[in-house]
Amino acid sequence: MPEIEPIDRGRDERMSSALQSAIDAERRSKPMLLRYRITWGSSFRRRLGKLRYMLAIPALVAFVILFGGLSDRLAPHDTMLLAGYFVFGSLATLLAALAIPKDELYMDRLAIIVPERNLLSVPLKLLWSRVDEVQIVDLSKNERASRFALRLIEPDGAWRDIRLESLDRDSLPSLVSYIKTYAPHARGLAQLQELERFFDYQNKHLEGVSYTQLWESGTTAQFGLTSFTPLLPGAELQERFRVVRQIAAGGFSAVYLIADEEEKLYVLKESVVPGNLDEDLRKKAAEQFEREARLLARVQHEQIATVYDHFVENNRNYLQMEYIEGENMRKHIAGNKAPLEGTVQMWIEQLAGILAYLHGLAPPVVHRDLTPDNVVVRPDGRLVLIDFGAANEFVGQATGTLVGKHAYMAPEQIRGNAEPRSDIYSLGCCAYYCLTGRDPEPIRSSSPKTVSANVSDWFDRFVVRATALDADERFQSALECLEYLRKPDVAPASASQGRA
Numbered sequence: 001m002p003e004i005e006p007i008d009r010g011r012d013e014r015m016s017s018a019l020q021s022a023i024d025a026e027r028r029s030k031p032m033l034l035r036y037r038i039t040w041g042s043s044f045r046r047r048l049g050k051l052r053y054m055l056a057i058p059a060l061v062a063f064v065i066l067f068g069g070l071s072d073r074l075a076p077h078d079t080m081l082l083a084g085y086f087v088f089g090s091l092a093t094l095l096a097a098l099a100i101p102k103d104e105l106y107m108d109r110l111a112i113i114v115p116e117r118n119l120l121s122v123p124l125k126l127l128w129s130r131v132d133e134v135q136i137v138d139l140s141k142n143e144r145a146s147r148f149a150l151r152l153i154e155p156d157g158a159w160r161d162i163r164l165e166s167l168d169r170d171s172l173p174s175l176v177s178y179i180k181t182y183a184p185h186a187r188g189l190a191q192l193q194e195l196e197r198f199f200d201y202q203n204k205h206l207e208g209v210s211y212t213q214l215w216e217s218g219t220t221a222q223f224g225l226t227s228f229t230p231l232l233p234g235a236e237l238q239e240r241f242r243v244v245r246q247i248a249a250g251g252f253s254a255v256y257l258i259a260d261e262e263e264k265l266y267v268l269k270e271s272v273v274p275g276n277l278d279e280d281l282r283k284k285a286a287e288q289f290e291r292e293a294r295l296l297a298r299v300q301h302e303q304i305a306t307v308y309d310h311f312v313e314n315n316r317n318y319l320q321m322e323y324i325e326g327e328n329m330r331k332h333i334a335g336n337k338a339p340l341e342g343t344v345q346m347w348i349e350q351l352a353g354i355l356a357y358l359h360g361l362a363p364p365v366v367h368r369d370l371t372p373d374n375v376v377v378r379p380d381g382r383l384v385l386i387d388f389g390a391a392n393e394f395v396g397q398a399t400g401t402l403v404g405k406h407a408y409m410a411p412e413q414i415r416g417n418a419e420p421r422s423d424i425y426s427l428g429c430c431a432y433y434c435l436t437g438r439d440p441e442p443i444r445s446s447s448p449k450t451v452s453a454n455v456s457d458w459f460d461r462f463v464v465r466a467t468a469l470d471a472d473e474r475f476q477s478a479l480e481c482l483e484y485l486r487k488p489d490v491a492p493a494s495a496s497q498g499r500a
Contacts (some may be wrong), residue, residue, distance in 0.1 A: 031106060031107065031108040032106075032107045032108070032174060032178065033104045033105070033106055033107075034104065034105040034107070034167065034168075034171040034174060034175065035103065035104060035105075035167070035168055035171065036103055036104055036105040036114070036115055036162075036166045036167060037103050037166045038103060038115045038116070038163065038166045103115065105162070105167075105171075105175075107174075107175075107178045109128075109181075109182055110127060110128065110182075111125045111126060111127045111128060112125075112126050112128065112152070112160075112178070113125050113126070114126070114160050114161075114162055124160075126152060126154070126160050127438060128179075128182035128183045129183075129407065129438050129439030130154045130155065130438075130439075131152050131153070131154070131179070131183040131186045132153055132154055132155045132186060132187065132330075133152075133153040133186055133187040133188050134150060134151065134152055134153070134179065134183075134186050134187070134188045134189060134191060134192065135150075135151045135153065135188055135191065136148060136149075136150060136151070136191050136194065136195070136198055137149055137150075137151045137161070139161070139163070146201065146202050146211070147163065147164075147165060147202070148163075148164045148165075148198045148199070148201075148202050149161040149162060149163045149164060150162045150164070150175075150192075150195065154334070155330050155331055155334045156331070156334040162175070164195070164198060164199045164202055165202065167199075169196065169199055169200075172195050172196055172199060175195075176192045176193075176195060179192060180192065184406045184442075185406065185407060185439070187248075197214065198214065201214050230246055230254040230256075230270070231243050231246070231254070231256060231270070233245050233246070237258070237268070237313055237318070238311060238313065240260055240261055241258045241259070241260055241266075241268065241320075242258060242259050242260075243256050243257075243258055243268075244256070244257040244258060244259050244265070245257050247267070248373075253269060253270055253271040253272070254269075254270045255267060255268070255269050255270070255387070256268045256270065257323065258320075265323040266308070266320050266321060266322065266323050267305070267320075267321040267322065267323050267324075267386070268318055268319070268320055268321070269318065269319040269321060269387065270316055270317070270318055271289055271316070271317045271318075271319075272315070272316050272317070286312075286317070289310075289317040290310065290317075292319075293307065293310030293317075293319055294310075295365060296319070297310070299358070299361070299365065301354065301357050303350065303353075303354050303382065303383060303384050303385060304354060304357075304358075304384065304385045305321050305322045305324055305376075305384055305385065305386045305387075306321065306322040307319055307320070307321050307322075308320045308321065308322070321386070324376045324378065324384045324386060325378060325379065326376045326377050326378040326379060326384070327376065327377060328372060328373050328374070328375060328376055328377070328386075329347075329372035329373070329375040329376070329377055329383075329430070329433075329434070330371075330372040330373050330433075332377040333372070333433070333434065333437060334437075338437060339434060341435065341454070341455065341456060341459060343381075344431065344434040344435055344459075345459065345485060346381075347377075347383055347434060348427065348430065348431045348434070348462075348481075348485060349482065349485045349486065350382065350383045351370070351375065351383060351385075351427055351430060352427060352478050352481040352482045352485060353478075353482060354383075354385050355367065355370075355420075355423050355424070355427060355478035355481075356477070356478035356479050356481075356482060358423075359420045359423070359477065359478055364420055366418050366419060366420055366422065366423055367385070367423050367426070368413065368418050368422070368423070369387060369426075370385075370408065370423055370426035370427060370430060371408045371426065371429075371430065372430060372433050372434075374386055374387040375430070406442040406443075407429060407439045407440050407441065407442045408425075408426045408429040408430070408439075408440070409422075409425075409426070409442070410422040410425035410426070410469075410471070411443055411469055412471060413425075414443070419471070420477070420478070421471040421474055421475075421476065421477075422471075423478070424466055424474050424475050424477075424478065424481065425466065425467055425468075425471075425474060427466055427478075427481065428446065428462070428463045428464075428465075428466025428467035428474075429446060429467060431448070431459070431462065431463050431466065432446040432448050432463050432467070435448040435451075435452060435455050435459065435463070436448050436451040436452050436455075438451060440467065443469065444467075444469070445464055445467045445468050445469055446463055446464070446467045447460055447463065447464050448460055448463050462481075462484055462485070466481065
């Protein structure tokens with residue numbers, strides 16, 4: 001997509017500030033522990049945990065005194081029996097204290113560990129990169145005795161609940177900060193600003209607020225930043241389309257599966273301009289949406305979803321696009337056996353070919369949003385690129401809001417200066433995800449071999465070079481990527497080798 005002209009001087013300052021904040025966040029590596037009362041007797045066991053080592057020495061001294069005082073009065077058999085009981089009891093108590101999980105919620109820059117209610121369960125680590133969505137849920141079926149939790153949902157539908165009743169109120173800002181910093185790609189982040197309200201309601205500190213009013217406030221927070229509420233199933237557009245279901249929503253857009261009068265399926269991308277923008281910016285944003293539609297309409301490639309039409313209704317911009325059967329790359333990898341390196345090489349080669357086509361247009365089209373979520377894996381194994389983020393990036397720059405997943409954005413793109421080599425960085429990030437099953441760390445050159453020993457040196461070098469922070473050190477074009485991928489100096493893993 002052609003490079004977007006600067007809107008105002010403040011934009012560069014906002015983008016620089018956002019970049020610096022992201023860099024500062026990555027430099028923080030000290031773990032954080034939050035008090036999290038989840039199991040019975042937490043207060044007693046917390047004290048026991050602090051005292052168990054202090055009690056060990058007095059217990060040993062008492063044992064020596066007791067054993068020494070009684071050994072002369074008891075028969076040898078009774079002495080050995082008493083000593084055995086004492087040693088067994090001491091060891092059992094110490095092991096129980098060590099085995100009982102701590103009532104602490106652990107967070108660092110890579111993952112979060114939430115204790116389980118069952119003492120026999122081992123707490124599982126949840127990588128921030130695996131957090132696909134956050135939701136506030138009520139675990140109770142009785143609104144008069146609500147038990148709210150913050151649910152962290154993974155791409156495969158699995159979830160982990162953080163119960164508000166187990167947290168202290170002053171721990172909530174730290175929890176929110178970590179989620180926003182290390183899972184900025186997750187959907188539903190706007191709900192985090194409502195956590196304290198839900199906490200106060202559950203603890204009877206919001207007098208006069210009904211259960212319904214509480215959730216209405218949450219709905220406002222979820223969609224208020226985008227100035228729109230997504231369409232519901234059954235909604236009609238242009239008197240010829242019907243919304244079948246919502247596919248995704250977030251940022252400044254939503255994506256739907258729609259059907260026409262003959263029940264033929266399409267994908268509809270909906271974009272809005274925030275109401276708080278001044279009139280000039282709203283006009284420029286509308287022009288950018290129309291410009292994107294015209295540019296995409298001339299894109300003709302068998303592995304890029306076709307754009308059929310562009311229309312405006314109720315001050316919302318819509319792109320009618322081809323419906324591609326399959327599932328996006330993230331869900332495909334999460335729900336299937338890890339792909340072999342040979343398969344990943346084929347996928348990345350296909351994506352490089354698509355980028356070579358886009359960058360070769362006049363003017364070049366920069367995708368700006370190449371992530372596993374925007375690539376569909378068809379049943380025959382071929383990939384199709386389904387979404388472009390140019391118009392949304394325009395609005396994001398105007399509002400000072402970063403658009404796109406930080407982990408897949410090149411440093412210059414975060415600063416608002418996307419160019420073809422920014423897509424090369426995203427391509428390398430996609431390769432890293434396919435090879436490791438993990439999102440890369442933001443603003444960092446990625447090396448999949450540090451995570452998976454089965455990755456060949458040849459493919460690791462490709463990813464490291466593609467994700468170089470300095471654009472001049474990357475592959476300088478998609479064609480150069482293709483040349484590297486088609487002439488490996490070390491053959492990729494055979495069909496018998498998989499990812500660890």
